[in-house]
Amino acid sequence: MATRREILAGLGAFALAGLPRYGHAANAVTLGSRTVTSVSDGNLVLPGDFAFADLPQDELAPILAEYGVSRDQIEPPCNVTLLQDGERTVLFDVGSGSGFMPSAGALVDSLDALGVAPEDVTHVIFTHAHPDHLWGLLDDFDDPVFTDAAYMIGQAEWDYWTDPNTVSTIGEARASFAVGAARRLEAIADQVEFIQPGQEVLPGVAAVESFGHTPGHLSFEVRDGGEALLIGGDAIGNHHVAFARPDWASGSDQDAELGAKSRMMLLDKLASEQIPLLGFHLPGGGLGRVERKDSAYQFVMEEM
Incomplete structure (x- = not known):
């Protein structure tokens, strides 16, 4: 069986076999005066071992079978x-751009289909700085895509990816992630505001600590009166194993123990308070609700 390092190192080559990238606006929900829209950046193509290699295979198999998920890919x-309130046009993350996988990087085209140009974006708020969330910051000429935007990122996340020691401590397989993040974050160093968990970063938008996937990963709760929605980033990374066995380590989390703790905290909150979730890697545009199922949870997609 391939090691985690070998899997990560081979992702670029593996992705070349992926489908062409596509774009669409998948779903939208209205919260008072705000509209929150799920906008597609395409999809990733990953070997199954990336997510499943370290899990108990006999317990994993029935979960994948129940959800129709391939063990191989x-x-x-x-x-x-995308959040719009009549005054602000806000993006949470900016997708992959053209430099990560050919199946992803469709955000600008998807926004164009909605009538939103890059220069219309007033704010970009990052959940974290992995390639599929950050690398769309710069175009093919290394110029910022969202020229008129103000940028916000968690202080802990910024400190980690801009630390020159990260490239040598993150592990060989993820070293390119560190190099790519540092270069892109440097390009916005004069325009960025650092935020903390619990902070209201914009009116009605609060940062929620969800460390583990990366050292400073943040989710965001959007609230208008009695209505709310959680933008989860990668804290809850899929609709199958992450819900059925949230206590299991995720191969994509940099701190697996802390990632599981954050995932279980968010799932309990979402199920208890019945707050809709928009997850970066969840199906149906990522919009749905968390329901309790037996001793765990399930994701229920909603057409909103």
Whole structure:
């Protein structure tokens, strides 16, 4: 069986076999005066071992069978969140751009289909700085795509990816992630605002600590009166194993123990408070609700 390092190192080559990238606006929900839209950046193409290699295979098999998920290859969607309130046009993450996988990087085309140009974006808020969330920041000429936007990122996330020691401590397989993040974050160093968990980063938008997937990963709760929605980023990374066995380590989390703790905290909150979720890698545009199922949870997609 391939090691985690070998799997990560081979992702670029593996992705070349992927489908061409596509774009569409998948779903939208209204919260008071705000509209939150799921906008497609395409999808990733990953070997199954990336997500499943370290899990108990006899317990994993029936979960994958129940959800119709291949053990050999997964193609998670990439759902960027667009928030519009009549005054601000806000993106949560910016997708992959053209430099990560050929099956992803469709955000600008998807926004264009909605009548939103890059220069219309007033704010970009990052959940974290992995390639499929950050690398769409710059175009093919290394110029910022969202020229008029203000940028926000968690202080802990910024500190980690801009630390020159990260490239040598993150592990060989993810070293390119560190190099790519540092280069892109440097390009916006004079325009970025650092945020903290619990902070209201914009009116009605609060940062929620969900560390583990990366050292400073943040989710965001959007609230208008009694209505709310959680933008989950990668804290809840799929609609099958992450819900059926949230306590299991995720191969994509940099700190698997902390990632599981954050995932279980968010799932309990979402199920208890019945707050809709928009997840970056969840199906149906990522919009749905969390329901309790036996001793765990399930994701219920909603057409909103």
